[in-house]
Amino acid sequence: xxxEIKRLEKFILTLEPDDVERxxxxxAILKYSEEFLQNIHHLPAYRVSDxxxxxxxxxxxxDDPVGIDELLELLKxxxxxxxxxxxxRGHLGYIPGGGIHHAALGDYxxxxxxxxxGVFFASPGAVRMENMLLHWMAALIGYPKTSGGNLxxxxxxxxxxxxxxxxxAFHLKGKDLEKSVIYLSTQAHHSxxxxxxxxxxxxxxxxxxxxxxxxxxxxxELDMSIVADxxxxxxxxxxxASAGTTDVGAxxxxxxxxxxxxxxxxxxxxxxxYGGFFVLCDSGKKALKGMDTSDSVVMDPHxxxxxxxxxxxxxxxxxxxxxxxxxxxxxxxxxxLGSTDELSPxxxxxxxxxxFKGLRLWLPLKLIGVKPFRAMLEEKILLARYxxxxxxxxxxxxxxxxxxLSVVTFxxxxxxxxxxxxNRRLVNEIQRxxxxxxxxxVLDGRFTLRLAVLSFRxxxxxxxxxxxxxxxxxxxxxxx
Ligand SMILES: *Cc1c(COP(=O)(O)O)cnc(C)c1O
Numbered sequence: 001x002x003x004e005i006k007r008l009e010k011f012i013l014t015l016e017p018d019d020v021e022r023x024x025x026x027x028a029i030l031k032y033s034e035e036f037l038q039n040i041h042h043l044p045a046y047r048v049s050d051x052x053x054x055x056x057x058x059x060x061x062x063d064d065p066v067g068i069d070e071l072l073e074l075l076k077x078x079x080x081x082x083x084x085x086x087x088x089r090g091h092l093g094y095i096p097g098g099g100i101h102h103a104a105l106g107d108y109x110x111x112x113x114x115x116x117x118g119v120f121f122a123s124p125g126a127v128r129m130e131n132m133l134l135h136w137m138a139a140l141i142g143y144p145k146t147s148g149g150n151l152x153x154x155x156x157x158x159x160x161x162x163x164x165x166x167x168x169a170f171h172l173k174g175k176d177l178e179k180s181v182i183y184l185s186t187q188a189h190h191s192x193x194x195x196x197x198x199x200x201x202x203x204x205x206x207x208x209x210x211x212x213x214x215x216x217x218x219x220x221e222l223d224m225s226i227v228a229d230x231x232x233x234x235x236x237x238x239x240x241a242s243a244g245t246t247d248v249g250a251x252x253x254x255x256x257x258x259x260x261x262x263x264x265x266x267x268x269x270x271x272x273x274y275g276g277f278f279v280l281c282d283s284g285k286k287a288l289k290g291m292d293t294s295d296s297v298v299m300d301p302h303x304x305x306x307x308x309x310x311x312x313x314x315x316x317x318x319x320x321x322x323x324x325x326x327x328x329x330x331x332x333x334x335x336x337l338g339s340t341d342e343l344s345p346x347x348x349x350x351x352x353x354x355x356f357k358g359l360r361l362w363l364p365l366k367l368i369g370v371k372p373f374r375a376m377l378e379e380k381i382l383l384a385r386y387x388x389x390x391x392x393x394x395x396x397x398x399x400x401x402x403x404x405l406s407v408v409t410f411x412x413x414x415x416x417x418x419x420x421x422x423n424r425r426l427v428n429e430i431q432r433x434x435x436x437x438x439x440x441x442v443l444d445g446r447f448t449l450r451l452a453v454l455s456f457r458x459x460x461x462x463x464x465x466x467x468x469x470x471x472x473x474x475x476x477x478x479x480x
Contacts (some may be wrong), residue, residue: 244275258293277304
């Protein structure tokens with residue numbers, strides 16, 4: 001047996017490369033990422049591709065190794081080529097993500113040291129760091145010290161955690177669901193519907209509250225709806241509002257909704273995945289007044305803090321409620337229990353083992369300070385306002401509501417022919433061109449184009465370029 005063990009042990013050499021081998025790989029990867037970054041402004045925001053990365057299948061996973069250069073070539077051709085390039089300054093579709101380099105370095109460190117950030121006992125420092133970041137976010141929105149939260153992979157999981165916490169805080173059981181009412185708007189993100197389903201709340205009554213001309217929930221309608229439901233013996237328990245809707249970036253009237261929730265003793269969950277971090281800048285802070293009246297809130301650092309994908313956050317005003325929903329004990333965890341210094345992420349979320357996400361956020365915030373984030377966010381709001389103003393100067397363009405944050409909606413209304421069809425072709429032309437990427441939506445049955453400014457790389461030059469491209473493509477679609 002010892003011979004066999006020793007024979008197998010030799011394979012460790014491949015899993016534990018020496019400094020020379022490590023250096024070779026690291027240099028190859030650094031060279032690749034440097035080329036990517038130095039070239040970033042020449043890469044298209046969107047690349048139409050016939051093969052769509054299928055070349056990966058020509059190199060199946062197998063027993064024998066493949067060299068790093070060949071792998072980077074595969075990556076370049078099949079992954080970092082086709083489709084949307086979210087690192088591009090021209091990414092103006094959906095809600096753009098970030099990818100600041102400091103965060104990538106944090107990820108690298110977290111993976112090399114592989115601290116176990118799930119449980120305080122295992123890595124007190126890692127857990128303190130994550131809790132410190134969550135407390136920083138809580139303070140930003142005016143939540144009390146008794147609040148707590150969790151760093152998640154994104155807004156979808158964060159919404160799920162918030163809604164599950166609300167469900168348990170109200171002790172909702174299967175038999176209660178048909179009489180329990182959830183209030184939201186048709187502008188809520190689809191991850192909310194998904195979370196309601198996953199949380200087993202599909203049988204609840206769901207009321208869509210009418211919207212004002214800016215696609216914001218009307219508080220008076222919400223109040224009336226709750227009163228009517230209460231009168232007819234239903235249980236109005238959950239109100240879900242948005243701070244920055246995906247379609248138009250609308251902010252529901254937060255303070256008023258908070259007051260209504262309090263009056264009716266309902267839970268107020270706020271989806272601020274896109275909009276939340278705008279509290280860091282002056283204009284955003286004004287627009288987002290009242291976030292503190294919610295009971296739980298979702299904010300995505302991979303949107304408003306320009307982090308790479310994989311960073312969401314949920315905050316719950318009363319941490320005890322979050323803990324009650326997610327805390328578990330197991331015999332094999334007995335050594336890890338009993339610490340009262342800090343709450344552990346594993347007790348506040350569905351996850352146990354997880355990537356140490358705190359480092360990708362802590363490192364940039366400490367390395368460059370918060371000031372540049374404030375400036376970038378203010379700039380994004382101004383860029384959206386500027387575009388909103390300038391796009392109206394293009395003959396035939398009709399705009400949506402004044403942007404509250406950094407999303408602008410607009411469409412071209414042709415003198416004759418179907419407007420929806422025209423705008424569908426227009427967005428197709430812009431995407432095929434690829435210098436910038438815009439996405440579309442449907443508002444009140446009208447096919448509408450959207451410009452969402454949130455990439456840290458998007459500046460005035462790209463907004464000017466977008467206006468130019470828009471003029472060019474309108475002319476092209478007009479001429480068939
Ligand atoms: C992006 C977004 C989500 C979903 O978040 P993910 O991080 O993509 O999972 C939810 N709500 C809103 C308002 C969003 O903008």
